[in-house]
Amino acid sequence: MMIADQNLVKKMNKRRLLQEVIHHSPISRANLSKTTGLNKSTVSAQIQEMVDEKFIFEIGQGQSSGGRRPVMLMFNKQAGYAIGVDIGVDDMTVLLTDLDGSIVTERYFDLKQSSPDETIALLLTTNQQMIDTMPVSPYGLIGIGICVPGLVNREEQIVLTPNTHWNGVELKKIVESTFNVPVTIENEANAGAYGENIYGAAKAYDDFIYISVSTGIGVGLVLGNELYRGVHGFSGEMGHMTIDFNGPKCNCGNRGCWELYASEKAFRQSLPREWNDDEIASRLQKNDVELFRALENFGHYLGIGLVNIANTFDPEAVILRNPLIESNPFVLNALKNTLSSRMNVRFDTECAFLPSTLGKNAPALGACSMMIEQFINGITA
Amino acid sequence: MMIADQNLVKKMNKRRLLQEVIHHSPISRANLSKTTGLNKSTVSAQIQEMVDEKFIFEIGQGQSSGGRRPVMLMFNKQAGYAIGVDIGVDDMTVLLTDLDGSIVTERYFDLKQSSPDETIALLLTTNQQMIDTMPVSPYGLIGIGICVPGLVNREEQIVLTPNTHWNGVELKKIVESTFNVPVTIENEANAGAYGENIYGAAKAYDDFIYISVSTGIGVGLVLGNELYRGVHGFSGEMGHMTIDFNGPKCNCGNRGCWELYASEKAFRQSLPREWNDDEIASRLQKNDVELFRALENFGHYLGIGLVNIANTFDPEAVILRNPLIESNPFVLNALKNTLSSRMNVRFDTECAFLPSTLGKNAPALGACSMMIEQFINGITA
DNA sequence: AAGTTAGTTTAATCAAACAACAAACATAAA
DNA sequence: TTTATGTTTGTTGTTTGATTAAACTAACTT
Numbered sequence: 001m002m003i004a005d006q007n008l009v010k011k012m013n014k015r016r017l018l019q020e021v022i023h024h025s026p027i028s029r030a031n032l033s034k035t036t037g038l039n040k041s042t043v044s045a046q047i048q049e050m051v052d053e054k055f056i057f058e059i060g061q062g063q064s065s066g067g068r069r070p071v072m073l074m075f076n077k078q079a080g081y082a083i084g085v086d087i088g089v090d091d092m093t094v095l096l097t098d099l100d101g102s103i104v105t106e107r108y109f110d111l112k113q114s115s116p117d118e119t120i121a122l123l124l125t126t127n128q129q130m131i132d133t134m135p136v137s138p139y140g141l142i143g144i145g146i147c148v149p150g151l152v153n154r155e156e157q158i159v160l161t162p163n164t165h166w167n168g169v170e171l172k173k174i175v176e177s178t179f180n181v182p183v184t185i186e187n188e189a190n191a192g193a194y195g196e197n198i199y200g201a202a203k204a205y206d207d208f209i210y211i212s213v214s215t216g217i218g219v220g221l222v223l224g225n226e227l228y229r230g231v232h233g234f235s236g237e238m239g240h241m242t243i244d245f246n247g248p249k250c251n252c253g254n255r256g257c258w259e260l261y262a263s264e265k266a267f268r269q270s271l272p273r274e275w276n277d278d279e280i281a282s283r284l285q286k287n288d289v290e291l292f293r294a295l296e297n298f299g300h301y302l303g304i305g306l307v308n309i310a311n312t313f314d315p316e317a318v319i320l321r322n323p324l325i326e327s328n329p330f331v332l333n334a335l336k337n338t339l340s341s342r343m344n345v346r347f348d349t350e351c352a353f354l355p356s357t358l359g360k361n362a363p364a365l366g367a368c369s370m371m372i373e374q375f376i377n378g379i380t381a
Numbered sequence: 382m383m384i385a386d387q388n389l390v391k392k393m394n395k396r397r398l399l400q401e402v403i404h405h406s407p408i409s410r411a412n413l414s415k416t417t418g419l420n421k422s423t424v425s426a427q428i429q430e431m432v433d434e435k436f437i438f439e440i441g442q443g444q445s446s447g448g449r450r451p452v453m454l455m456f457n458k459q460a461g462y463a464i465g466v467d468i469g470v471d472d473m474t475v476l477l478t479d480l481d482g483s484i485v486t487e488r489y490f491d492l493k494q495s496s497p498d499e500t501i502a503l504l505l506t507t508n509q510q511m512i513d514t515m516p517v518s519p520y521g522l523i524g525i526g527i528c529v530p531g532l533v534n535r536e537e538q539i540v541l542t543p544n545t546h547w548n549g550v551e552l553k554k555i556v557e558s559t560f561n562v563p564v565t566i567e568n569e570a571n572a573g574a575y576g577e578n579i580y581g582a583a584k585a586y587d588d589f590i591y592i593s594v595s596t597g598i599g600v601g602l603v604l605g606n607e608l609y610r611g612v613h614g615f616s617g618e619m620g621h622m623t624i625d626f627n628g629p630k631c632n633c634g635n636r637g638c639w640e641l642y643a644s645e646k647a648f649r650q651s652l653p654r655e656w657n658d659d660e661i662a663s664r665l666q667k668n669d670v671e672l673f674r675a676l677e678n679f680g681h682y683l684g685i686g687l688v689n690i691a692n693t694f695d696p697e698a699v700i701l702r703n704p705l706i707e708s709n710p711f712v713l714n715a716l717k718n719t720l721s722s723r724m725n726v727r728f729d730t731e732c733a734f735l736p737s738t739l740g741k742n743a744p745a746l747g748a749c750s751m752m753i754e755q756f757i758n759g760i761t762a
Numbered sequence: 763a764a765g766t767t768a769g770t771t772t773a774a775t776c777a778a779a780c781a782a783c784a785a786a787c788a789t790a791a792a
Numbered sequence: 793t794t795t796a797t798g799t800t801t802g803t804t805g806t807t808t809g810a811t812t813a814a815a816c817t818a819a820c821t822t
Contacts, residue, residue: 003393003394003397003419004389004391004393004394004397004777004778005390005778005779005809006390006777006779006808006810007809007810008385008390008393009385009386009387009390009809009811010385010809010810010811012384012385013384028768028769029768029769030767030768030769036384037384038811038812039811039812040769040770040812041769041771041772041811041813042811042812043769044769044770045810064766064767064819065767065821066765066766066767066820066821067765067766067767067768067819067821068767068768068818069767069819070767070768070769071768071769207611207612219693223604223609224605224607224609226605228605229695230588230694231695231696232695233695234695235693235694235695236693237693237695238689238692238693240688240692241622241689241693242624242688242689243624243625243626244624244625244626244627244637245624245685252724253723253724253725254688254692254724255723256625304623304626307621307635308622308623311618311619311621312600312616312617312618312619313609314611314613314614314615314616314618315611315612341634342635343633343634344633344634350612350613385810385811386810386812387775387776387777387778387810388776390777390778391776391778394777394778410801411800411801414802419778419779420778420779421801421802421803422778422779422802422803422805423777423779424802425802426777426778445786445787445799445801446787446800447787447788447799447800448787448788448798448799448800448801449784449785449786449787449799449800450786450800450801451800451802452801763822764821765820765821765822766819766822767819767820767821768818768819768820769817769818769819770815770817770818771817772813772815772816773812773815774811774813774814775810775811775812775813776809776812778808778809779808780805780806780808781804781806781807782803782804782805783802783804784801784803784804785800785801785802786800786802787800787801788798789796789798790795790796790797790798791794791795791796791797792793792794792795792796
């Protein structure tokens with residue numbers, strides 16, 4: 001445990017003030033004093049420091065409310081930039097954002113034919129391009145966050161990627177030594193959860209569960225406004241929660257895993273034939289019965305697992321990340337039906353089930369925001 | 382968010398010092414300075430305060446290590462006393478402990494024929510008796526913690542007790558107004574988890590899952606060394622996690638709930654005939670095949686749910702609270718077999734599965750320790 | 763001109779760190 | 793046994809630094 005001294009006091013109050021400016025700008029010193037409870041002189045001193053450090057700037061005078069006009073302060077969201085990378089099973093997203101999480105540059109790649117080595121090369125050149133075209137700023141590139149579809153341990157090493165071959169690749173070291181900035185490697189579901197918490201559907205929630213439904217099902221747990229990672233970093237493997245203990249074998253070793261029923265892969269296997277995305281879209285337009293039956297089933301199986309999640313966590317919200325769910329409220333309704341039929345009135349009315357608002361950018365944005373938060377916390381070091 | 386000032390600094394350091402004394406006594410001022418990093422003069426000043434407040438006393442001189450002999454300090458665990466009550470479905474435990482959690486007085490009651498009103502009367506008179514016979518101390522009774530077998534919301538109201546009739550009983554108000562000390566109402570599994578974390582099998586763990594197996598299955602989640610309660614206080618209802626979505630209906634509304642297979646009630650129903658505890662004990666002695674088969678099955682079904690828990694939380698440990706498990710390592714082995722057969726080598730070797738060490742006292746002790754922690758935190762207010 | 767609001771300056775407060783010191787002891791050489 | 797040396801413990805007085813209250817200047821509204 002840490003010991004407390006005046007330095008800690010200053011750090012805490014500085015952080016608090018910066019957060020207030022970030023989330024409520026434009027705001028005046030007087031107003032900061034009111035909202036934080038800190039003395040006016042304390043506010044002035046701290047703000048001056050952060051103005052000198054280029055994190056905050058004065059935007060000019062605001063409206064008077066019967067006296068001297070206030071000087072409005074803004075967070076300098078262009079003080080630096082972050083890169084977020086989402087390495088998927090067969091695609092990659094690379095985003096450059098400012099400190100507000102606003103996307104400056106975005107690039108999407110198809111990885112269907114790529115080996116990890118080729119992907120790393122692509123990642124490095126893309127990052128370099130982004131750095132080269134990045135606007136000039138006091139702090140430049142403040143960090144690179146990378147998420148991968150698999151298990152990442154507490155040392156940020158990739159230890160298991162069921163659908164790809166990233167196991168053991170020393171991604172953190174490679175990227176860190178190339179660009180000499182802080183690098184974080186994170187699980188895709190954790191990054192997505194983080195993104196939704198900072199910028200997306202879960203902004204207002206402190207306790208929520210983020211569910212990424214694709215080839216498998218990945219879960220990010222945000223409990224008490226913090227990502228819960230587990231001892232080894234492997235929490236949220238709820239895709240491998242059994243929902244039928246006599247069910248079919250899964251390659252995780254378990255039987256009747258949730259993702260064997262409710263993943264997008266399972267959904268596609270449940271279709272009468274193999275339909276590509278265009279085919280599915282056009283059948284949606286035409287209210288195709290077979291498709292809707294499959295979608296309803298998809299929602300139903302999702303719902304079965306969600307009952308377990310609601311019973312386990314009693315969360316404020318569950319955020320679902322999947323293109324089909326985001327574009328079809330119908331799936332969400334099917335899912336809610338299963339929930340209300342399987343839970344006596346209690347949770348279903350008091351827990352929000354929402355689609356992701358960041359969509360496919362969620363994990364990369366989450367990766368960015370992790371670096372941004374690290375950077376902002378470092379400001380007060 | 383709170384603002385920081387010198388008062389906070391003092392509080393934090395005082396708390397830190399007190400914790401150090403509690404957990405490493407006897408200890409000298411010099412040693413405290415070393416372990417905490419606080420300056421010797423700071424330590425001296427803070428300790429003096431707590432000596433004056435009767436929380437710490439000087440026990441005398443310790444061994445010299447080549448210089449002046451140190452003055453050894455001890456936590457005054459007899460500065461006050463706490464009462465912990467565990468109201469079960471058909472029994473009640475009432476404990477009086479000192480601030481160390483050592484039991485001073487213990488009483489056990491059979492509630493098989495009691496209504497809530499009768500139980501409350503019994504609780505109040507027992508508490509009064511304990512207060513009357515309690516040793517004199519500077520702070521007297523510092524609080525009463527009570528746990529109940531059901532759902533307790535964040536306002537500490539009892540909202541659902543499936544197997545009894547405590548719903549809506551204003552227990553907190555009743556007890557608080559009778560004794561005029563702080564009262565906490567808590568769910569039985571949460572209290573048990575807390576107890577094991579402070580005094581029992583989970584002392585060394587920051588992230589663990591406590592599982593209370595009786596009529597139903599209750600789960601207490603300790604994540605990051607804190608009890609995770611959920612938004613409404615209803616987390617850990619994992620007894621109603623489906624492990625067979627086509628399974629039999631449960632009165633919670635769900636199907637194939639874990640506790641329909643792995644509760645003690647389910648275990649007893651799985652026996653060829655109704656055996657009482659003595660019968661079971663004697664058959665255990667005689668290595669009765671039918672009983673052992675049932676126990677193995679019991680372990681197997683526990684294991685199925687524990688795989689889900691391991692996949693969900695990636696905990697350091699799982700603590701199992703049930704008399705049969707505590708007295709029969711055999712069940713634990715059966716359970717571990719199921720785990721290793723259903724999880725590819727990863728968790729089973731790195732997550733400890735342990736029986737409760739506090740046994741039936743776990744929840745009441747947890748309730749005590751909640752009050753003690755509240756009190757100790759209040760010291761530094 | 764009077765009253766309000768914004769922001770700065772000044773002096774006081776307080777907790778911890780620092781530095782110097784005294785007390786009490788261990789060790790080993792004389 | 794005696795003495796000298798160095799170590800450890802705990803206290804005392806001083807300094808540092810962040811917050812704060814209060815006084816003050818600045819700028820605006822009515």
